[in-house]
Amino acid sequence: MSAVTEVDSQMPDVNEHHESIWGKALYKFRRDRTGMLGLGIVLIYFIAALGVWFGIWGTEWSDVEGPKWGAMSAEHWFGTNIIGQDIFQRSLYSTKTAFEIGLIVAVLSTLLGALLGALAGFFSGTWIDAIILWLKGVLDSIPFYLFVAAVAFALKGNPWAMHVAMVSTFWTTTGRLVRGEVIKLRNFEFVEASRAIGVPQVTIIFRHIVPNTFHILLVQATIVFVAAIKSEVILSFLGLGVQDGVSWGLMISESTMEVLAGFFNNFAWASIFLFVLVMAFNMFSDALQDALDPKKVAES
Amino acid sequence: MDVVKYAIRKLVGGIPLILGVTFVSFLLMVYFGPDLTFEMLGKNPTPEQIAEVRKELGYDRPFLVRYSQYLKELATLDFGLSDSTGEPVSSMLIRSIPISLALVTPGFILGNLLGVLLALVAAYHRSGWIDKAIMGFSVVGMSISFLIVIIAFQILLSSSYGLNLFPVRGWNVHSLYDYVMYVTVPTLASVFVALGYNTRFYRAVIVEEMTRDHVRTARAFGIRPGKLLYKHILKNSAIPIITRIMFSIPLVIVSGSLLIESYFGIPGVGKVTFDAITTGDQPVLKAVVGLTAVLFVITLLVTDILYRAVDPRVSLK
Amino acid sequence: MSARDEQPLLSVRNLVIEFTTRYGPVRAVDGISFDVYPNETLGIVGESGCGKTVTGLSLLRLIPSPPGRIVRGEILLQGRDLTRLSEDEMQILRGDEISMIFQEPMTALNPVLTVGTQMVDVLTRHRKLTRKQARVVAIDMLSKVGIPVPNKRIDEYPHEMSGGMRQRVMIAMALSCSPKLLIADEPTTALDVTTQAQVLEQIVKLQDEFHMAVILITHDLGVVAETCQRALVMYCGEVMEVADIESLFERPRHPYSRGLLDSIPKLREEKLAELPIIPGMVPDLMHLPPGCRFGDRCSRATDECRLQRPQLDTSATLRNAVACFRPLD
Numbered sequence: 039m040s041a042v043t044e045v046d047s048q049m050p051d052v053n054e055h056h057e058s059i060w061g062k063a064l065y066k067f068r069r070d071r072t073g074m075l076g077l078g079i080v081l082i083y084f085i086a087a088l089g090v091w092f093g094i095w096g097t098e099w100s101d102v103e104g105p106k107w108g109a110m111s112a113e114h115w116f117g118t119n120i121i122g123q124d125i126f127q128r129s130l131y132s133t134k135t136a137f138e139i140g141l142i143v144a145v146l147s148t149l150l151g152a153l154l155g156a157l158a159g160f161f162s163g164t165w166i167d168a169i170i171l172w173l174k175g176v177l178d179s180i181p182f183y184l185f186v187a188a189v190a191f192a193l194k195g196n197p198w199a200m201h202v203a204m205v206s207t208f209w210t211t212t213g214r215l216v217r218g219e220v221i222k223l224r225n226f227e228f229v230e231a232s233r234a235i236g237v238p239q240v241t242i243i244f245r246h247i248v249p250n251t252f253h254i255l256l257v258q259a260t261i262v263f264v265a266a267i268k269s270e271v272i273l274s275f276l277g278l279g280v281q282d283g284v285s286w287g288l289m290i291s292e293s294t295m296e297v298l299a300g301f302f303n304n305f306a307w308a309s310i311f312l313f314v315l316v317m318a319f320n321m322f323s324d325a326l327q328d329a330l331d332p333k334k335v336a337e338s
Numbered sequence: 339m340d341v342v343k344y345a346i347r348k349l350v351g352g353i354p355l356i357l358g359v360t361f362v363s364f365l366l367m368v369y370f371g372p373d374l375t376f377e378m379l380g381k382n383p384t385p386e387q388i389a390e391v392r393k394e395l396g397y398d399r400p401f402l403v404r405y406s407q408y409l410k411e412l413a414t415l416d417f418g419l420s421d422s423t424g425e426p427v428s429s430m431l432i433r434s435i436p437i438s439l440a441l442v443t444p445g446f447i448l449g450n451l452l453g454v455l456l457a458l459v460a461a462y463h464r465s466g467w468i469d470k471a472i473m474g475f476s477v478v479g480m481s482i483s484f485l486i487v488i489i490a491f492q493i494l495l496s497s498s499y500g501l502n503l504f505p506v507r508g509w510n511v512h513s514l515y516d517y518v519m520y521v522t523v524p525t526l527a528s529v530f531v532a533l534g535y536n537t538r539f540y541r542a543v544i545v546e547e548m549t550r551d552h553v554r555t556a557r558a559f560g561i562r563p564g565k566l567l568y569k570h571i572l573k574n575s576a577i578p579i580i581t582r583i584m585f586s587i588p589l590v591i592v593s594g595s596l597l598i599e600s601y602f603g604i605p606g607v608g609k610v611t612f613d614a615i616t617t618g619d620q621p622v623l624k625a626v627v628g629l630t631a632v633l634f635v636i637t638l639l640v641t642d643i644l645y646r647a648v649d650p651r652v653s654l655k
Numbered sequence: 656m657s658a659r660d661e662q663p664l665l666s667v668r669n670l671v672i673e674f675t676t677r678y679g680p681v682r683a684v685d686g687i688s689f690d691v692y693p694n695e696t697l698g699i700v701g702e703s704g705c706g707k708t709v710t711g712l713s714l715l716r717l718i719p720s721p722p723g724r725i726v727r728g729e730i731l732l733q734g735r736d737l738t739r740l741s742e743d744e745m746q747i748l749r750g751d752e753i754s755m756i757f758q759e760p761m762t763a764l765n766p767v768l769t770v771g772t773q774m775v776d777v778l779t780r781h782r783k784l785t786r787k788q789a790r791v792v793a794i795d796m797l798s799k800v801g802i803p804v805p806n807k808r809i810d811e812y813p814h815e816m817s818g819g820m821r822q823r824v825m826i827a828m829a830l831s832c833s834p835k836l837l838i839a840d841e842p843t844t845a846l847d848v849t850t851q852a853q854v855l856e857q858i859v860k861l862q863d864e865f866h867m868a869v870i871l872i873t874h875d876l877g878v879v880a881e882t883c884q885r886a887l888v889m890y891c892g893e894v895m896e897v898a899d900i901e902s903l904f905e906r907p908r909h910p911y912s913r914g915l916l917d918s919i920p921k922l923r924e925e926k927l928a929e930l931p932i933i934p935g936m937v938p939d940l941m942h943l944p945p946g947c948r949f950g951d952r953c954s955r956a957t958d959e960c961r962l963q964r965p966q967l968d969t970s971a972t973l974r975n976a977v978a979c980f981r982p983l984d
Contacts, residue, residue, distance in 0.1 A: 552763060557749070558754075560745075560777075560781065561746075573768075574765065649767055
């Protein structure tokens with residue numbers, strides 16, 4: 039036994055009633071200041087997004103009533119863009135776009151990854167596993183941007199093409215991790231015991247094994263959220279991203295030419311909004327990983 | 339001989355994958371792709387003209403025939419002529435691939451080398467302020483969108499609002515000096531972002547190796563720290579590090595170059611692909627996707643063989 | 656057996672080792688003292704968590720530093736205080752004058768290097784030998800630990816060997832520079848019973864041959880009985896009793912030692928209704944009682960025991976001593 043584990047085994051269990059991984063995690067997380075800060079910032083953004091969603095603010099994002107490339111002023115806090123739209127309004131509206139993409143893609147891809155990963159893991163070695171693994175390999179090998187383009191074509195320019203493409207490719211990492219964990223869990227005795235009592239396989243998978251992967255799913259969901267938001271930026275630049283409304287990615291793409299002429303507001307503010315949210319989310323995600331398992335359970 | 343047999347077996351095993359990738363891509367891009375018929379014709383085309391163009395573009399043939407035709411093209415590396423420029427696809431690729439390689443290679447090497455070095459420093463000073471600083475920098479690198487970094491560097495280095503040292507876009511390379519001029523800004527941008535992800539990952543791997551029992555054993559026998567580092571930590575970290583580097587190769591060449599080249603107007607494979615996407619140039623798309631799939635499988639294979647060289651526990655079975 | 660007035664090879668005095676944990680500083684070892692004489696085998700016995708592994712590591716200054724450190728105390732190796740040496744000086748000593756072997760043979764050796772490479776590395780580190788010469792010595796060591804066909808085995812990787820064989824390799828490596836002291840931390844715990852016996856036998860035989868002292872750290876009293884001449888019993892970071900083997904097993908003086916011995920399942924003439932255990936639980940290191948740490952669980956404890964910490968009574972020598980106000984004699 040190493041010195042540190044020897045000492046550690048003597049440590050008291052502070053939350054004596056919470057033996058579970060979640061209780062301990064919550065305790066550890068609450069003490070992680072960076073993580074709490076990250077979470078706080080994310081919540082602020084989320085409230086902003088909700089406000090836009092309910093029409094409380096950010097509604098004037100498409101109004102063309104300001105001067106061309108207006109400077110930052112009392113009327114237009116962040117100035118205006120090339121056709122006179124208020125940059126602040128647009129930045130604010132984009133929080134809704136960002137959360138929409140992030141949440142939809144994160145939730146759906148995590149569900150898909152959990153489902154396929156659990157099936158592949160539970161039936162590992164059989165044709166079910168082989169097919170799912172093959173599918174994963176195929177999706178991983180197609181260059182992401184090409185795939186999005188292809189899906190956009192196939193769906194004939196539907197604004198949800200981007201989301202579909204993202205969900206279809208982002209589930210693979212989650213799926214791989216879940217599969218690994220399920221294979222490990224499958225060999226545990228409680229599974230043998232359940233089988234011996236005659237519990238049907240489906241129940242075993244979904245009632246007993248999958249809940250033991252929730253910590254992986256949670257962390258992966260946060261990672262996918264960030265990946266989705268970041269991908270949108272580049273996709274919008276390539277013309278494959280957000281089609282209606284506005285997003286930080288679109289704002290930045292609009293700004294590519296004007297920055298060389300010295301007009302930085304569009305670029306700066308969209309970048310700042312985006313960077314702060316992503317950074318906060320990353321801090322939150324890190325703290326979450328540390329709290330749930332000192333050995334990181336996820337990958338980026 | 340063992341290695342060759344192993345390689346062949348792995349390549350053959352990769353065929354379902356190649357088939358899968360080409361099938362899915364073909365389905366999505368070519369079958370559902372834009373119909374260029376009317377682009378090629380003028381106004382008020384007659385039905386005969388339409389039929390003729392369709393025949394030329396190959397739209398009239400059934401799906402499976404078109405797909406097997408595609409596979410044949412892939413096997414013989416003959417992709418026909420570009421729909422938009424009329425140039426043979428193969429020569430387009432031959433022209434643009436070296437440019438892409440010249441563009442992404444310095445960034446790739448630097449990004450990984452620096453990543454490993456920074457990770458070593460961070461791991462050695464674990465929990466100290468150096469470690470925290472390096473990790474902080476990584477998180478920032480991971481959180482800024484690549485696009486933002488590109489634009490920012492452009493402003494800082496290539497515009498009159500910054501240093502104005504480097505060309506804004508393009509690729510007019512006729513000498514080493516030209517090369518350095520054109521490659522620097524894109525390289526700096528990609529290294530900045532890559533470092534974020536790489537340093538974090540490599541640090542985690544190195545720390546994990548540092549805390550292993552056999553490192554403690556070596557210390558207990560008085561092995562000097564330098565030797566410890568090399569023989570016991572780095573060598574053992576090699577596997578996950580190599581895996582990551584290898585798997586990022588197809589990613590970097592295709593996806594990475596796509597963005598940089600479109601932005602800086604550099605005529606490499608990425609730009610060719612991007613143009614093909616926007617104009618719906620099927621022969622080019624088919625070629626790029628097919629080759630990427632093959633590249634991926636070859637990468638898998640090479641990675642596997644590298645494992646064997648570094649980790650004696652893995653056998654060629 | 657060593658003469659009564661021989662000088663100890665190793666003397667530990669008042670050693671305190673502290674770890675910084677998220678709950679505050681914790682003393683894994685709280686003021687222990689003991690001597691090791693040349694050519695003897697000293698057992699350090701105790702439950703998991705009592706500080707015996709930490710003690711072993713500290714002798715080679717291998718405590719991971721953060722979070723642990725030696726707060727005070729002396730570790731005298733033939734007069735030199737090891738706590739005052741520089742890291743460089745310690746590196747020269749490790750594997751040469753003092754060697755240590757560990758519990759898990761599976762993970763203690765580097766999986767990507769051959770056994771030979773690892774052994775040669777140690778030899779060339781401490782002796783002026785070429786790698787070829789070192790290899791010859793290594794093969795010889797392998798045969799000394801009872802590994803058949805050593806010239807073939809030397810080029811194998813650890814995963815190609817069984818656990819028992821790996822442990823023998825560790826022993827060979829540890830002895831290759833003829834150390835004065837071998838520290839063996841639970842060397843047989845991870846092995847099956849038959850292999851255990853073989854490995855222990857090997858250690859005993861080699862100890863004789865190499866004229867070295869051995870500190871055997873274990874929780875298994877059976878192992879101690881077979882191989883050690885003296886043993887010390889640790890509990891909660893302190894030494895409770897130190898005695899030579901016969902005395903310890905036949906006439907244990909500390910109530911804790913007594914409890915340990917009683918709880919070994921053994922063949923008895925009259926069957927007992929229950930296996931005797933020591934009631935209560937080990938106190939947690941953050942909330943230690945002011946007095947004797949075993950107090951709560953001791954049937955003989957008095958108020959004095961609970962309020963005052965008993966020290967090792969060194970009126971005799973540290974060969975045989977007990978830390979108790981009411982020892983069992």
